[in-house]
Amino acid sequence: MFLSEYQSKELLAQYDVPVPRGRLAHNPQEAEQRCAEIPARKFVVKAQITAGGRGLAGGVKFAATPSAVKDEARRLLGTTLVTAQHGSTGELVEAVSVEEALDLVSSYFMAFVLDPMSGQPMLLASADGGIEFEQRSQMDPSTVKALELGPDTAEARATLTEFLAGIGIDSDPPLDILFSARQAFVETDMALLEINPFARTGTGAGKWVAIDAKITLDGSALFRHPEFESLADRQGLTAPEMEAQKNDINLVRMDGNIGVVVNGAGLGLATNDMIFDAGGQPANFMDIRTTATSLDIAKGVSLLLNQSRTQVILLNVHGGGMTACDTVAEGVSIAYARSERKPPVVARLAGQNAEWGMRILKDRKIPVEVFDTISGAVSRAVQIAG
Numbered sequence: 001m002f003l004s005e006y007q008s009k010e011l012l013a014q015y016d017v018p019v020p021r022g023r024l025a026h027n028p029q030e031a032e033q034r035c036a037e038i039p040a041r042k043f044v045v046k047a048q049i050t051a052g053g054r055g056l057a058g059g060v061k062f063a064a065t066p067s068a069v070k071d072e073a074r075r076l077l078g079t080t081l082v083t084a085q086h087g088s089t090g091e092l093v094e095a096v097s098v099e100e101a102l103d104l105v106s107s108y109f110m111a112f113v114l115d116p117m118s119g120q121p122m123l124l125a126s127a128d129g130g131i132e133f134e135q136r137s138q139m140d141p142s143t144v145k146a147l148e149l150g151p152d153t154a155e156a157r158a159t160l161t162e163f164l165a166g167i168g169i170d171s172d173p174p175l176d177i178l179f180s181a182r183q184a185f186v187e188t189d190m191a192l193l194e195i196n197p198f199a200r201t202g203t204g205a206g207k208w209v210a211i212d213a214k215i216t217l218d219g220s221a222l223f224r225h226p227e228f229e230s231l232a233d234r235q236g237l238t239a240p241e242m243e244a245q246k247n248d249i250n251l252v253r254m255d256g257n258i259g260v261v262v263n264g265a266g267l268g269l270a271t272n273d274m275i276f277d278a279g280g281q282p283a284n285f286m287d288i289r290t291t292a293t294s295l296d297i298a299k300g301v302s303l304l305l306n307q308s309r310t311q312v313i314l315l316n317v318h319g320g321g322m323t324a325c326d327t328v329a330e331g332v333s334i335a336y337a338r339s340e341r342k343p344p345v346v347a348r349l350a351g352q353n354a355e356w357g358m359r360i361l362k363d364r365k366i367p368v369e370v371f372d373t374i375s376g377a378v379s380r381a382v383q384i385a386g
Contacts, residue, residue: 001217001228002050006097008213012195015184017177018209022099024048031073031098035066040100045072049091052194052214053083055131059093062101069098084134102209107197108167109133110178112185115148121182123149123160127167129197152179174198174208188228189221219245220289240303248292249300256281257311257385259304259343261297261332263288263323271316274374280382283310290322297331298338305339314381315347316374317357325349325357333364342367344384348377 003011009019021038025031035043043066047059054060059081061072073096082090107129115122126144128136137144147163150156157175164173185193194214201207222228222245244251250265254272258280262268265287272282284304288297304310315332319325329349336342345368349357361368371377 001219001222003215003217004048004050004095005046005212005214006048006095008215009210011188011215012181012184012210012213015180017180017184017195018207019213020099020102020209020211022097024095025073025098026095027077028070028074031096032066032070034098035069038098038100042101043069044099044101045069045076046097046099046212047076047081047093048095048097049081049083049093051083051085051091053085053134054081057081057083059083060131073098102199102211103202104197104199104211105202106168107199107211108169109137109144110181110195110198112149112182112190112193114191118148120148120150121185123147123163123178123182125163125167129199133196149178149182152182172200172208177208177210189218189224190215191218192216219250220291240306244286244300244303247296247299248289249296250285250287250289251300251303252285253307254282254284256283257309258381259283259301259307259310259313260286261288261301261304261313261315261317261328262286263290263317263319263328267316267318271314271374271378274378275314275382278378278382280378280385283307288323288328292323292327292331294327294330294334297328298334301332301335302339305335305341305343308341310341310343311386312343312381312384313345314377315345315349315368316377317347317349317351317354319350319352319354319357324353325351326353326360329357329360333360333366336364336366344369346371346377346381346384348372348374 006024013019023034023037025034043063045061047054063069063072076093076096079093080090081093109126109129111124112121124144124146128143145167161173195210197211199209199211201209241251258275260271260282262271268285268287275282317325317328345366347368348371358370
């Protein structure tokens with residue numbers, strides 16, 4: 001689940017990570033009024049979208065006066081901002097953040113990710129922070145250094161101090177701030193915490209501030225964070241997609257007529273690719289999480305059956321680990337028992353309990369055709385869909 005810059009900074013501020021003073025605005029007049037709440041000599045107006053790369057796409061504007069803030073907000077609001085992370089679709093700007101513009105002495109890139117090997121937070125850092133960081137890091141990946149950062153201890157502080165010196169921060173290292181950011185990363189189940197630029201300002205002896213921030217929360221951990229439910233509701237998901245999320249199903253609706261039921265994101269992407277290659281159009285992308293029960297799966301399948309354009313269900317399951325073929329087959333049979341619409345099912349089941357899963361589908365009178373290979377199943381589903 002992606003958070004906008006404003007939401008990310010609000011969350012970081014709760015963990016005592018310094019951020020610029022700012023206010024959210026949804027129209028030009030409100031943006032101008034917000035300036036009175038921010039004692040500053042100059043301002044910056046930032047489009048609030050979930051993708052990065054706003055600065056290079058014209059989504060960050062500086063303004064010297066409240067009236068100039070109003071003008072810049074008018075230019076941004078209601079436009080579709082296309083960044084390098086969007087492709088050609090872009091993202092609608094529905095709000096802007098009005099912030100104090102700070103004088104920056106030096107800028108760095110800081111990010112926390114989860115190390116897949118150790119399961120511990122990994123700090124990524126670079127001395128080349130700023131809006132062109134991604135381009136520079138792609139040209140020279142060695143500019144980014146990595147450190148597995150443990151909990152706040154004397155030993156961890158000494159290690160972090162040495163690490164920061166390696167990227168040029170050899171005086172006044174922001175140890176407290178980075179350990180606070182690590183705490184936020186762990187306690188709120190983030191998948192990504194990116195601060196860029198993380199800057200030392202020119203005020204007084206120098207103050208560290210998270211000028212920009214981007215957070216991705218682990219959607220699978222939302223059950224532990226009811227405080228984020230309202231944020232999830234504003235992610236741009238449709239009601240069916242939100243319902244699927246609540247039932248341990250990752251579902252994205254598409255424009256085709258072949259309903260896809262798959263366990264695994266990679267298998268889902270590959271299945272959709274094969275449908276396109278065969279001349280068909282998938283009605284959705286689906287990823288059944290390993291924690292999903294047969295009732296959860298039944299809910300996901302029901303969402304497909306409720307789409308009138310779904311002409312056929314393509315069931316591609318590789319049983320293993322926590323998701324067995326019979327669990328998915330049971331979910332399909334429950335959904336069909338509850339639905340008036342019963343389009344044909346083309347199934348390819350392999351792995352754990354595959355034979356039992358096929359028996360469930362046939363014994364429950366599901367209109368199913370079983371194939372040994374996914375290529376055969378895809379071809380038949382495309383044929384049925386017309």
